[in-house]
Amino acid sequence: MPVTSSRTTLIEVAKLAGTSKTSVSRFFGPERERLTPKLQTRIAEAANTLGYQPNLMARGLKGGGSRLLGMLVADIRNPFSVAVVHGVEQAARASGYSLIVCNTDNDPKQEQQHLRLLSAYQVEGLIINASGQPEAQLQAIRRSGVPLVLLDRDIHQLDAAVIGLDNALAIDMALEHLMEQGYRSILYASESPDYASARQERLQRFTQQTATLGINGQTLILNNALDHTQTLNAFARRSVSAPGAVLCANGNITLTMTRIFQKQGIAIGPTGLMGIDELAWCELITPGITTLAQPTNDIGQAAVSCLLNQLNGLAQTSPTRHRHAPRLQVRGSTTP
Amino acid sequence: MPVTSSRTTLIEVAKLAGTSKTSVSRFFGPERERLTPKLQTRIAEAANTLGYQPNLMARGLKGGGSRLLGMLVADIRNPFSVAVVHGVEQAARASGYSLIVCNTDNDPKQEQQHLRLLSAYQVEGLIINASGQPEAQLQAIRRSGVPLVLLDRDIHQLDAAVIGLDNALAIDMALEHLMEQGYRSILYASESPDYASARQERLQRFTQQTATLGINGQTLILNNALDHTQTLNAFARRSVSAPGAVLCANGNITLTMTRIFQKQGIAIGPTGLMGIDELAWCELITPGITTLAQPTNDIGQAAVSCLLNQLNGLAQTSPTRHRHAPRLQVRGSTTP
DNA sequence: AACCAAAATGGGAACGTTCCCAGTTTGTTT
């Protein structure tokens, strides 16, 4: 049977220390310095012998703030997301906040549910990597005074700060690198850009820039229902005369494409391969896959500090966009 | 300026619906059925127009239970951990619980801090993948009536359930597979087993079984300060006469070893390579790396259901060990 | 129609904390 010796409370500590609950409360809050050193040690001792832990639920209830931030992640199994979570967590802890992470598995239904949950826990700020477009819900949350930050994906009709990669710059850097290396036609592979603004931005920049610069560019929108092996094979065959490269819109695509290259025996390098998002294995695939690494730590920290600014009333006049530059990691896969 | 229109409460809903707070409380709790259908719809309407969200802090305070589970992860950037987190999250949600995940980055200091935090949030159960050996703290938590489950790593002098891979079986399966494939000497590569029981169990089983079965086995304890390239080169040279294989204790080691193989030009297959933990890229490294995949979903679910059993007083008479069998994924790296 | 059990509803205390304000002590100035 569980011992259910209920948790010790503020009042018990106060009793043992021979003081009032107010003083004990002060001791554990930001006003500790107002207490006499003598009283401080007395409280510290009492709390120690009783093993007292403040009950954050009670604190959160009485207006004291929950000291919690909430984070919604579209796909926790994506290494990029994990890296950002890691950055956010560190930044949050450094500012005395804790983080509740919820994973939506790219399901708008779960996203709704989790948003309800997070606001029920009275989080003081929300970092959102959206799966769907829950404008209505988010607008309601914002109206209730909870600051929001969007991560990587914008949401229409919601004027919140968006933090993420500088997508246009990333595409430009990729194109520049690939052209420099001597590739003369580029196939851009992406998932359906319908519901993720970052995908849209990248795709749009790609078509725009290839047109402007007169580069021979094609796009391939991946679709689970179809087999893209044929397309890739054809592209690779054409590479023999004029070298072509495949540019992958994100880490997942890089994985998919690498699989196809290997299964079809397409040589990496002669047909170029490059991806947005850095992954642990990119250096291991012979001859190494060139990537644009996202500065995940910076992104995580920017998200938190943006939130804290809003919390402290230093809100920007208008919702800002933080665009972070990628880092080019050159490897053998982009040498024809 | 923030609108700070404070959240609507139970009482406002009750007022609008022309009923009492008790009834509204019942509506949102497990006793909804006790209410007249007419009352139910009236409350539902009122709650809807006001956009009411129950305040879980208040609920948690008044003994109602926080409906929160806490999870401590030693390294969130380890794909294995993420996969387990995913399983735990799904199982928790299915039972109406939410999950706070804290990452300790393998730092006992952070572990302590996070444990304090989690118990301050009144979590109803704790799933712990330990970094250090915080027996004292965990014992205190257990005494206060919060059920515990250990994940992958045991903690001395704490009689809690441990859930994880069947390490002995995993080693046995690996040895059997490697011998069958014709390897005649095996190098077991692991990180220091000092503070992780799973590593100890695997290492111990390896030395024991190689001795018992008369297999030529060596162990290599990785150490950041040293360069193990020499050892590997020597091992590979000997493989020419009698084929040898490297068995990696976990996913990280597999990554490290693969790097060394590639940098040193050691052929994978002639010198075997096999790892515990399945990773996305293992099939991509030519000729594919053989692995023992952990059943991460099963492990996550087992952890949650073990916790819920304890919560419902169905506590096992003695702390149990759940050992889950791995799945052998054969690829080209173990064909001499 | 009167009665009674069962079901439905509501009032109030309690959960553990913070914060306001009042009361007490300390220290400095005349």
Next chain:
DNA sequence: AAACAAACTGGGAACGTTCCCATTTTGGTT
């Protein structure tokens, strides 16, 4: 030594909910 300001301490209400128990309503029997 008196007076006053400043620093420190403490009592009580409030936060939004749940749960106990009392009260009211319902519906079935005699």
